[in-house]
Amino acid sequence: MRIFLSDENAQVAFGSQLGDVFAGHGLVFMEGELGAGKTTLTRGVLRAYGHQGAVKSPTYTLVEPYVLPRTDGGEWHVNHFDLYRLADPEELEFIGGRDLLADDSLALIEWPSCGRGFLPAPDLRVMLSVLDEGREAELTAHTPRGERWLVTLAEYLAPQA
Amino acid sequence: MRVLGIETSCDETGVALYDTDEGLLADALYSQIAMHAEFGGVVPELASRDHTRKLLPLIQQVMDDANVTASDIDAITYTAGPGLVGALMVGASTAHGLARAWRVPVLGVHHMEGHLLAPMLEDDAPEFPFVALLVSGGHTQLVAVRGLGEYELLGESVDDAAGEAFDKAAKMLELPYPGGPQIAKLAEEGDPKRYRFPRPMTDRPGLDFSFSGLKTHTMVTLKKAKASGEMDEQHRADIARAFEEAVVDTLVIKCRRALDKTGLKRLVVAGGVSANTRLRERLSLELTKRNARAYYPRGCFCTDNGAMIAYVGAQRLNAGEQDTGPMRAVPRWPLDSLVPPKSSGI
Numbered sequence: 001m002r003i004f005l006s007d008e009n010a011q012v013a014f015g016s017q018l019g020d021v022f023a024g025h026g027l028v029f030m031e032g033e034l035g036a037g038k039t040t041l042t043r044g045v046l047r048a049y050g051h052q053g054a055v056k057s058p059t060y061t062l063v064e065p066y067v068l069p070r071t072d073g074g075e076w077h078v079n080h081f082d083l084y085r086l087a088d089p090e091e092l093e094f095i096g097g098r099d100l101l102a103d104d105s106l107a108l109i110e111w112p113s114c115g116r117g118f119l120p121a122p123d124l125r126v127m128l129s130v131l132d133e134g135r136e137a138e139l140t141a142h143t144p145r146g147e148r149w150l151v152t153l154a155e156y157l158a159p160q161a
Numbered sequence: 162m163r164v165l166g167i168e169t170s171c172d173e174t175g176v177a178l179y180d181t182d183e184g185l186l187a188d189a190l191y192s193q194i195a196m197h198a199e200f201g202g203v204v205p206e207l208a209s210r211d212h213t214r215k216l217l218p219l220i221q222q223v224m225d226d227a228n229v230t231a232s233d234i235d236a237i238t239y240t241a242g243p244g245l246v247g248a249l250m251v252g253a254s255t256a257h258g259l260a261r262a263w264r265v266p267v268l269g270v271h272h273m274e275g276h277l278l279a280p281m282l283e284d285d286a287p288e289f290p291f292v293a294l295l296v297s298g299g300h301t302q303l304v305a306v307r308g309l310g311e312y313e314l315l316g317e318s319v320d321d322a323a324g325e326a327f328d329k330a331a332k333m334l335e336l337p338y339p340g341g342p343q344i345a346k347l348a349e350e351g352d353p354k355r356y357r358f359p360r361p362m363t364d365r366p367g368l369d370f371s372f373s374g375l376k377t378h379t380m381v382t383l384k385k386a387k388a389s390g391e392m393d394e395q396h397r398a399d400i401a402r403a404f405e406e407a408v409v410d411t412l413v414i415k416c417r418r419a420l421d422k423t424g425l426k427r428l429v430v431a432g433g434v435s436a437n438t439r440l441r442e443r444l445s446l447e448l449t450k451r452n453a454r455a456y457y458p459r460g461c462f463c464t465d466n467g468a469m470i471a472y473v474g475a476q477r478l479n480a481g482e483q484d485t486g487p488m489r490a491v492p493r494w495p496l497d498s499l500v501p502p503k504s505s506g507i
Contacts, residue, residue: 056320065493
């Protein structure tokens with residue numbers, strides 16, 4: 001599935017729709033060159049769970065955890081990874097990767113190639129590319145859950161009858 | 162009081178020994194020393210964040226350097242947060258374990274409080290109150306420091322840190338890591354008039370920063386230059402220059418606003434980016450105009466280190482503070498939730 005995103009507002013709005021579809025679970029790889037808008041898209045995803053504050057780049061800290069209140073009294077757990085600085089995939093062990101990738105949470109991973117071998121296959125891969133004007137997001141499902149997400153998303157994005 | 166300080170919040174393993182009467186006795190950072198002998202070989206790169214393997218030999222080295230034994234150490238302090246939880250746990254559990262074995266008090270402290278008070282380790286230390294600009298690969302913050310534990314966050318980056326923006330722009334310009342010094346060098350040859358990059362978030366009031374848009378602007382400028390076929394060495398230098406000017410200008414504008422807002426006359430600048438020559442020149446010009454002064458901690462205390470943790474821990478332990486419960490590892494811990502030292506109440 002390919003989606004055109006005209007500007008930053010469109011990126012954030014699309015991220016928020018993705019957040020609704022993920023419903024707080026799963027593993028999502030976000031790829032694209034520097035400045036492609038991976039963190040901006042993450043800002044949108046987090047907005048779906050009620051996060052209004054800043055979304056700091058996790059490049060330095062490797063992972064930024066978010067715990068957000070749910071309306072039913074529970075909590076959303078979203079972990080935003082940036083593996084850009086990882087020297088070896090095994091380092092994920094040292095930062096608590098196993099706990100942070102647990103299935104009761106949503107993991108958004110930038111530069112997943114740096115974690116190859118340690119990371120399982122993602123539910124969804126989002127490839128962002130920069131066009132002359134705006135950006136394009138290409139979505140590929142790698143699990144049955146990811147395929148269900150894409151079906152739901154297509155319904156979301158279909159023009160209202 | 163003689164205090165052993167342990168820092169393991171991110172990449173660096175830092176250990177230091179600070180004496181409240183004699184000052185800093187010893188200080189070591191993992192990357193500074195050859196520890197091959199202790200490990201019987203080269204430490205593999207994949208262990209670069211594996212503090213477990215480095216911490217005890219480093220503590221031993223600091224004690225040897227200061228010529229002290231366990232019985233000479235009065236207390237232990239460690240970085241309790243913020244940082245990577247796995248990395249923090251190594252420092253916290255080691256500190257608590259040693260404190261129990263040596264029967265001395267132990268205290269977890271805030272990493273950023275260490276950075277804020279690092280200039281206090283210098284002979285020419287600033288007096289309170291001052292404004293601190295912390296600007297590195299991981300942080301871009303302006304803080305009003307009125308005393309130990311009295312911090313007001315004036316502004317911070319809502320996305321990328323300034324040092325991170327330097328690193329990423331350098332990567333786009335195909336410069337090696339770390340990017341800051343490389344961009345500065347290339348910018349020397351650049352024409353400041355060719356491009357003018359935006360100064361993010363300076364057109365509205367407030368002291369927050371945003372550097373993500375500048376990264377995107379750099380990328381778009383590069384793409385256009387490449388597409389037009391006029392990309393050469395001069396062009397790369399011009400882009401580096403425009404980028405550096407934009408970051409420096411933004412930092413200077415916000416520092417000026419922070420001094421205006423607080424009415425303070427002392428500015429502490431710490432973090433890796435504080436080494437940038439253009440930033441120092443521009444700040445010094447700006448501060449002279451308003452009869453104010455800048456203070457810079459020495460280079461090795463600008464980045465993560467054990468000395469700043471030992472210093473902060475010593476101040477608080479000396480005031481009677483200590484951990485009364487289990488060890489603490491707090492990945493997220495807002496700086497302005499800190500309070501001045503209080504005794505543990507036992």
